[in-house]
Amino acid sequence: MTGTAIRLEGCRKTFDNGTVALHSLDLHIHPGETLAILGPSGCGKTTTLRLIAGLEHPDSGRVLFGEQDVTALPIERRDVGMVFQNYALFPNLDVAGNIAYGLKIRGMPKAERTARCAELLALVGLQDHGRRAVHELSGGQRQRVALARALAPRPRVLLLDEPLAALDAQLRERLRSELDQLLRHLGITAVFVTHDQGEAMALGHRILVMEHGRAAQLASPQALYQQPANAFVAGFVGNLNVFPVLARSPCGVKVPGGDLPWSTADFPDTLYCRPEHVRIADGNGHLHGHLLAQFFQGAHSRLLVDVGGAQPLLVDCDEFGRHGIGDTLALSIAPRHLFCLQGRGTRSEVSP
Structure with a gap:
């Protein structure tokens, strides 16, 4: 054919x-x-x-x-x-x-x-x-x-x-x-x-x-x-973390739970990232929150973390049971994994 x-x-x-x-x-x-x-x-x-x-x-x-x-x-x-x-x-x-x-x-x-x-x-x-x-x-x-x-x-x-x-x-x-x-x-x-x-x-x-x-x-x-x-x-298409931007900050922009490293000239209303791009930091992180729940999903684990936003933050990682419910977690996100969306238009992304 x-x-x-x-x-x-x-x-x-x-x-x-x-x-x-x-x-x-x-x-x-x-x-x-x-x-x-x-x-x-x-x-x-x-x-x-x-x-x-x-x-x-x-x-x-x-x-x-x-x-x-x-x-x-x-x-x-x-x-x-x-x-x-x-x-x-x-x-x-x-x-x-x-x-x-x-x-x-x-x-x-x-x-x-x-x-x-x-x-x-x-x-x-x-x-x-x-x-x-x-x-x-x-x-x-x-x-x-x-x-x-x-x-x-x-x-x-x-x-x-x-x-x-x-x-x-x-x-x-x-x-x-x-x-x-x-x-x-x-x-x-x-x-x-x-x-x-x-x-x-x-x-x-x-x-x-x-x-x-x-x-x-x-x-x-x-x-x-x-x-x-x-x-x-x-x-x-896929799961998404949504961060309402509250204000500028010395490190980038202030969002619920901390600061994110956004360094471009534009000032977005909202930033986004995928759950697999959120990392649990050993020391200081961009965000801090309390572990609400964790689910074992085979190839990875899904964590729900309360950082003070309207919805829990989704974190996909290869660890399960290392942290207990209620523990405070430090979280980091690489700048290249943050993006903003201008209305119905094209995606904007920060350079690595």
Whole structure:
């Protein structure tokens, strides 16, 4: 399979009740790219997917696959494969029957359908399950059948709507890895919707974060995490510590719990940092607070520290149990890990 570029140009969608689902969205998806659309409920991510699929049509704007304008085409004429959260398998058909159903509708001869079905079963690791009934399969196996069925007609575009949401955490992690390898092997353009930031970070070449029907930021997973465009993106992608700036200080700026080393000319209202960038200091630190709670999380421990702000400070470290609840902790943050966000604009960062 070869990837197809997808473009949404000025797509706006308003529902009958007056709710604006999308505000003139412009989006370019590269050929062979896996794009994750991430955001909270009601942000417009599913509407965007349905516009690409042809299940919804924009009030204005257009949708293009390559150079072809498909805005007015229904889903059955767009050459897309779609995988739904609930699998949408036919209970009266066995596994092979489900995979071959679309091929039969298209009039493919039986011998070719059988060969293509065997190819897809091998691709998703279900070689010996062709005659199994759908109800005999596990959740992960059903999801693989749904994926194989979507890929059977060799679509130009693969669309996935919360594809792993119905699975338990351990199985979701394993299938996430398998899906990543499969998409890379096929080279197909894929778009998937999720509210799971870990899933988006693991699978997406790029991630579109949406807020209230608009694109908040479109970037690689690394750029989203390290260079969020605004406070919404910074808080939605990963955990975030927020420091309201109270005043200037000889060391930088005064915040609840102490002083932070901010030396740039601008005077921000708020500073931010990630929990893994807060260090427990052996001596003097930038901040001081009392340990409220600690949680062992395997690869690291999460500490909650009261520094006098509205919310406890989050600290990720590799120590657990060294400090007791109520202990006073000195904390430090390297200047390069502090950043400010100017409204909805670009992230500012202090030099190392």
